[in-house]
Amino acid sequence: MKTDGQHDKPEECPLSADTLEEDIARHIRFTMGRDPAKPNRHAAFMGLAFAVRDRLMDRWIRTQRTQYDTLAKRVYFLSLEFLPGRFLMNYLISLKMVDEARRAVEAIGYDLEELEEEEWDAGLGNGGLGRLASCYMDSLACLDFPGYGYGIFYDYGIFHQIVQDGWQREQCDNWVRRGTPWEIRRGEYLIPVQFYGRTEAVTDAAGRTGYRWVGGEVVMAMACDILVPGYGDDFVTNMRLWRAQSSREFDLEEFNQGDYIGAVEAKVQSETISSVLYPSDEVEQGRELRLKQQYFFVAATLSDILRRYKKLDRDFSELPDFVAIQLNDTHPAIAIPELMRLLMDEEGLTWETAWPICEKTFAYTNHTVLPEALETWPVDLIGRLLPRHMDIIFEINRRFLSTLAPIGKTADALLPRVSLIAEGSQQRVRMAHLAIVGSHTVNGVAALHSKILKESLFKDFDTLFPGRLTNVTNGITPRRWLAQANPSLAQLIDDTIGPGWITDLKRLRELEPLADDADFRHRWISVKKKNKKRLSRYILRKIGLGVDPDTLFSVQVKRIHEYKRQLLNVLHVIALYHRIKADPAAPVVPRTVIFAGKAAPAYHQAKRIIKLINSVAAKTNNDPDVQGKLRVLFLPNYCVSQAEKIVPAVDLSEQISTAGLEASGTGNMKMSLNGALTIGTLDGANIEIMEEVGKENIFIFGLTARQVTDLRNNGYNPWSYYENDAELRRVLDSISRGDFSPTDPGLFAPVVESLLHKGDYYMLLADFRAYVKAQEAVGELFLDQQEWTRRSILNTARMGKFSSDRSVMEYAENIWGLKPLPKIE
Structure with a gap:
């Protein structure tokens, strides 16, 4: 971890803060082609953005020189998603140029926060997986670790959610329809990517048999870089995201014959690979496109990695000494057979030489304990799209299973459980098994999650590979999720204990004694009230609903999924509504219950839950008996920039998933860091948050993961809860x-049916009374x-463990074998 002394103002580079105003005007004139004396808001934003990017680029070049000069080992973080949110303010905070930027844009008639709203959230991810990946990129840069993020540059990211009639x-x-100043296109890095075709056996001059992949079609991958700065120093790394380009612009012969559509059809089809994040897998074409994306x-990434490695002029046996590849979930797991293909077919290594290199290079992070969420692909699909890779996967599996025989591991029940190939009416490749067998380390993302992986989901692999399965609890970056999202609280903390916490979050412990200081509590309350007023204005602007900032803000914002149990929250809201209606004069604690989150387009039950939330909101918010006592709302299009407005305003953080099903969560960390109290089950990182903040400073309820399993195994009967709890019965009957x-x-009816007639798999009824x-x-x-x-202050003060800096340090020390670069000159 860096010390404060390492974050002194760096020696000024040629592009200093002093010249920022001039550089903004220059870019407005020469890059945007607008009059700098009268720029519109978009031109002003772009001018500022390009001026900021110039400063980042200068630092990035010096960082690259240092990496090459030191021959440092690098980590490559492969993720199908990154969800960084907006870049501008994050960059300004990292460069320590917020005040300079504010003065510079005021000189041309704009407010900095006004220009910040001009930027669209980067549509490069979907939810928690992408947000976590972006936090880790921030920490890699902040800790000066040499590494890159690799993914896809999507033209159309996760869909824009609107709510019509509650649905x-x-x-x-199309987040890039007006262009983005942050994308740096590397047109010189065009890498051919092959699909389809067939495998051919070839014999070399020495009579050895090898294989090559021939035929098929080729799509070009173009590199696009987005810079990721460290905080307060000169270190800048990047995400390298790939755009699909056709290997030919159009068929000239077809064009000359008048077939204008056919002439460009191949180009359009090729470039759809990077067009849309997660195409629907309800149809065969969508499933194939998903695999193509992966x-x-x-x-493209492995080609880029090996290109960079070959510059070192080292033997491939040394690759793991210079390269660590982290697979963020199973989406990039096809990298394992791809590296084997490159080492054997392109570089001439034998299987016996290549396989240990693969194992020592890859590590895999698992993000789910839901068996249905573990990715599998039909053997037929992989064999048609990637024939050479299917051959290699079969061989990995054959050799893996054959190693079990000599050590007495050939029990008939074991082989089908651990095989990379799931048998059945359709053979499928288990990508998680491929990732486990092909990696030297596999980690879960919270202590409970990793325990479940070792004791249940991957128990066989934990036995076969002792020590391979481990834990790295998730973390969040304090730069974005406190310094940027909550500047008022950040300033209060700065004024109280100094700014060192931003790179050493454990220093927040210095706030603990102040929880008993009445004056400090008063200042803390003022900050929370300010943030709640800001969110109230945002809600009014977005959905036209007025809310009282003096009420208790109870917030559940995350992907809509049955296991996350937004429905349990709704059942409680209905119970509150019934109580108020039964006795309107009875005293109550006024609440504003806030929901936000997206349901997968094909997840019909989750979409029906959104409709129920909005229908309950419509009834309660328009009932005179409820006015001033209960407000319910659903904020559409939840995204990072919206989260930055919500998180600082939360009083009560709803983390109520069925115990044993949430791998970790990071929303729980963000809200607690900003002073929210958590109500939650003993699930995911809630357990570790409880251990850090103290049992008395968190509201824990409900079944434990073990109790959930035992109840399910012993015949869970949701009807018994319905029949024996009059309030629960009244709630369900009213629906x-x-x-x-x-x-x-x-x-x-399908909502109630899922609870009473289809087994209530996520045990809402079993936990209802404890939740109430x-x-x-x-x-x-x-x-x-x-x-x-007092308890809010203690929550913030004790959240130091949950910095993504701590997570990345654990990866670097225990998995990657990575050291930070020396200070950049």
Whole structure:
């Protein structure tokens, strides 16, 4: 971890903060072609952005020189998603140029926050996986570790969510339709990526048999870099994202014959590979395109890695000494057979030489314990699209299974469980098994998650490869999720303990004694109130609903999924509504219940839950008996920039997934870091948050992961909870009879049916009463604002463990074998 002394203002480069105003004007005139005396808002934003990028680029060049000069080992972080949010303010904070930028844009008639809103969120990811990847890139740069992120440059990222009549509707999110100043196109880095064709055996001059991949079609991958700066020094690395380009512009013969559409058809089809994040897999073409995307970015990335490695003029046996490749989930797992193909077919290595190199180079992060979420691909599809890779996967599996025989591991039950190939009506490749067998280390992302991997999901592999499965608990970057998202709280902390916490989050512990200081608590309350007012204005602007910032803000913002149990939250809201209606004069703790999140387009039950949330909101918000007591709302199009407005305003963080199913979570970390109190199950990182902040400063309820398993194995009966809990019965009956859908009484029948008639797999009814009691305890504590604030301060003060800097340090020391670069001159 860097010390404060390493973050002194760096020696000024030719592009200093002093010349920022001049550089903005120059870019407005010469890059944007606008009059710098009268720029519109977009031109002003772009002028500032290009001026900032100039400063980053200068530092990036010096960082690259240092990496080559030191022959440092590098990590390559392969992820199908990155979700960095907006870049401008993050860059300014890293460069320590926020005040200079504010003065410079004020000189041309604009407010910095106004220009910040001009930038679209980068549509490069979907949810938690991409947000985590972006946090890790920030920490790699902040800690001066040599490394790069690799992925795809999507033209259309995760869909833009709108809400019509309470239903989610998806629209294209063309986040680059006006261009982005942050993309640096590397047209000289065009890498051919092959698909289809066939495998041929070849014999060399020495009579040895080898193989080559021939025929098929070729798509070109063009490198696009987006810079990632460290904080307060000259270190700048980058994400390298690949765009698909046709290997030919169009068929001239077809064009000359008048077939204008056919002439460009191949080009258009080729370039769809990088067009859309996660095409639908409901149809065969969508499934094939997903696999194409995965191989496309993996093939281009490994070609780039080996190109860079060959500059060192080293033997390939030394590759793991200079290269670490981290597979962020199974999406890049096809990289394992691809590296084997390159080493054997292109570089002439034998299997016996190449395989140990692969194992020592790759590491794999697992992000789910849901068996249905573990990625598999039909053997037929891989064999048609990537014939050579299917051959290699079969051979990996054959050799792996053959190693079990000599050590007595050939039990009939074991082989089918650990095989890379799942048998059945359709053979499928288990990508998680491929990643485990082909990696030297496999990690979960929270202590409970990793325990479940070792004791249940991958128990056989933990036995076969002792020590291979380990844990690295997720973390979040304090630069974005406190310094940038919550500048008022960051300033209060700076004024109190100094700015060193931003690169050493454990220093927040210095706030602990101040939790008992009445004056400090008053200042803390003022910051929270300011943030809640800001969010209230945002809500009013976005959905036209007024909310009272003095109410308890209870927030659940994340992907809509049944295991995350937004529905349990809704059931509690309905119970509160019924209580108010039964006795409107009874005292209550006023609440504003905020939901946000996207449902996968084909996930119909999740979309119906969104509709239920909005229907409950419509009824409660328009009932005179409820005014001032309960407000419910759903914010559409949840994204990073929206999260930056929500997270600082949260009083109560809802982390209520079924125990044992949430791998980790990072929203729980962000909210607690910003002073929210958590209500949650003993799931994912909630357990470690509880251990850090103290049991008395968090509201834990419900079944444990072991109790969930035992109850399910012993015959869980949701009807017993329905029959024995009058309030729960009243809630479910009100949904069933159409109280929240009077024009279509059966609209939410599938929701109730999933709970009562289809087994309530996620055990909402079993946890309902415990959840209600925990919420009652929340209400009682919120009435005592001094005590609530004391616990809020302690939550922030004790969140040092959950910095992504700590996570990346653990990866670097225990998995990658990586050391930071020396200070850049």
